[in-house]
Amino acid sequence: MKLPENGISREDALARLAKMRENDLHWRDGKTFAYVYQPTPEAEEVAKTAYGEFLSENALDPTAFPSVMAMENDVLAMAAAHLGGDPAKVWGSFTSGGTESIICAVKSARDHARTHRPHITRPRMIIPVTAHAAFHKAAHYLCVELDLVEVDPETFGASPEALAAAITDDTILLVGSAPSYAHGACDDIVGIGALAKERGLLFHVDGCMGGWMLPLYKKLGADVPDFDLSVPGVTSISMDLHKYAYCPKGASVVLYNDKDLKAHQIFSCSNWTGYTIINPTVQSTKSAGPVAAAWTLSQYLGLDGYLDLARPVLEATIAAKQGINEIPGLRVMGDPLMPLIAVVSDEVDIFHVVDEMKVRGWYIQPQMGLRRPDGTRYRENFHLSLNATSAKQVPGMLVALRESVEAARAYPKIDMAAQLQTMLAGFDLEKLSDDAFGDLMGMAGVQGTNLPERMAAINGLLDALPPQIADKVLTAFFTNLNHASE
Numbered sequence: 001m002k003l004p005e006n007g008i009s010r011e012d013a014l015a016r017l018a019k020m021r022e023n024d025l026h027w028r029d030g031k032t033f034a035y036v037y038q039p040t041p042e043a044e045e046v047a048k049t050a051y052g053e054f055l056s057e058n059a060l061d062p063t064a065f066p067s068v069m070a071m072e073n074d075v076l077a078m079a080a081a082h083l084g085g086d087p088a089k090v091w092g093s094f095t096s097g098g099t100e101s102i103i104c105a106v107k108s109a110r111d112h113a114r115t116h117r118p119h120i121t122r123p124r125m126i127i128p129v130t131a132h133a134a135f136h137k138a139a140h141y142l143c144v145e146l147d148l149v150e151v152d153p154e155t156f157g158a159s160p161e162a163l164a165a166a167i168t169d170d171t172i173l174l175v176g177s178a179p180s181y182a183h184g185a186c187d188d189i190v191g192i193g194a195l196a197k198e199r200g201l202l203f204h205v206d207g208c209m210g211g212w213m214l215p216l217y218k219k220l221g222a223d224v225p226d227f228d229l230s231v232p233g234v235t236s237i238s239m240d241l242h243k244y245a246y247c248p249k250g251a252s253v254v255l256y257n258d259k260d261l262k263a264h265q266i267f268s269c270s271n272w273t274g275y276t277i278i279n280p281t282v283q284s285t286k287s288a289g290p291v292a293a294a295w296t297l298s299q300y301l302g303l304d305g306y307l308d309l310a311r312p313v314l315e316a317t318i319a320a321k322q323g324i325n326e327i328p329g330l331r332v333m334g335d336p337l338m339p340l341i342a343v344v345s346d347e348v349d350i351f352h353v354v355d356e357m358k359v360r361g362w363y364i365q366p367q368m369g370l371r372r373p374d375g376t377r378y379r380e381n382f383h384l385s386l387n388a389t390s391a392k393q394v395p396g397m398l399v400a401l402r403e404s405v406e407a408a409r410a411y412p413k414i415d416m417a418a419q420l421q422t423m424l425a426g427f428d429l430e431k432l433s434d435d436a437f438g439d440l441m442g443m444a445g446v447q448g449t450n451l452p453e454r455m456a457a458i459n460g461l462l463d464a465l466p467p468q469i470a471d472k473v474l475t476a477f478f479t480n481l482n483h484a485s486e
């Protein structure tokens, strides 16, 4: 598109905007089990109003907008108390999301090691294979090497023994999830904390998903494992507010119970000709909308409001797990307490189940498998994240799922791995040229950057490709996806 020569009316511009989203997921009906976290419409409206009020304020400079700093500190104090920390002894930052919180935590650990363990020239961190990809991204951005450890094949939780076996002289950071996204499984945070303490290592808990919800679940009487800042050995924790605290997107916190560690997060630059730059987080100029929304929502909902939002989700998760296990051909992986449910099948191609759900107006998320060193696999599956609105749709979702599984039986399970062996022989995978990429995607039914309605073949291809090659294919696809042509 070219910049229009002449502007149009507000109504027409907004009408064009509305038209733009025609093909988006229609998530407001609660039939989308990923990406969105819906509180009540009233709570959403309060948060949006607060966001709009502070949309243009710049959280770059806390001295220019003291209200923004005050709100950030209030949110951090509430978060610290929620996560078992002594607010007087916890330092942290408000960030734009889980990925930024994790990048900040890894940067702090890396720079802490540079100061306190200067002999380490190639810092390493140990993460379970179930840890969010944001840790891979942080490692990539910050030049920290990764050591991946396997998790229990039944519970999908990581044990301290597995992490202990991977520790080397260059290890600077241990990581555990509470819980992981993929299977909703909590690692043994108490055990890993004890290990971290014994070996003098930093330990980050990824509470992006569970940080807000698990303490509420505990108050509701659920059997919640210890995972927070009160666990000995935990040195930092991330918690997303734009997930189960139902804040608008762009809201997360990273907290430390060591001031020196937090200090290593901050980037300051006086060696240029412009204004003073002190960035505690990755972003520099940033809207104060997210922090204003988080602060206002905390006041509006309060603990009782949050408990009211958490209770139906807890109950719906139990009903969903049971209902799914009763559908012939489906099985929940592990036994997630959090509303993050991964489902596997020995009878049907789950990627066809995902497509069949879409035909019926439901969105569930495909997740790829991953090979273990012993040759077995973490199985491909589909994933459901429930929220306060979609929780109400669980009975309907189970009906649609049962139908979708039956419909998926009509599609033979494609042995992509076998087909790939011959396919890949013709490709120079090191240099995935545009042509080779086009051919490969063409075999999965993709023309250019237009994705087909049914995604099973593409998901099957991505599932069967070795991860390094899948990454190349995805990189090539995304490079082509965003272009400036008309």
Ligand SMILES: Cc1ncc(COP(=O)(O)O)c(C=O)c1O
Pocket: 096, 097, 098, 099, 100, 132, 134, 177, 179, 180, 181, 206, 207, 208, 209, 240
């Ligand atoms: C456990 C966990 N950690 C980190 C992240 C990354 O968060 P974000 O997408 O907000 O960057 C996610 C996202 O789903 C997550 O589930």
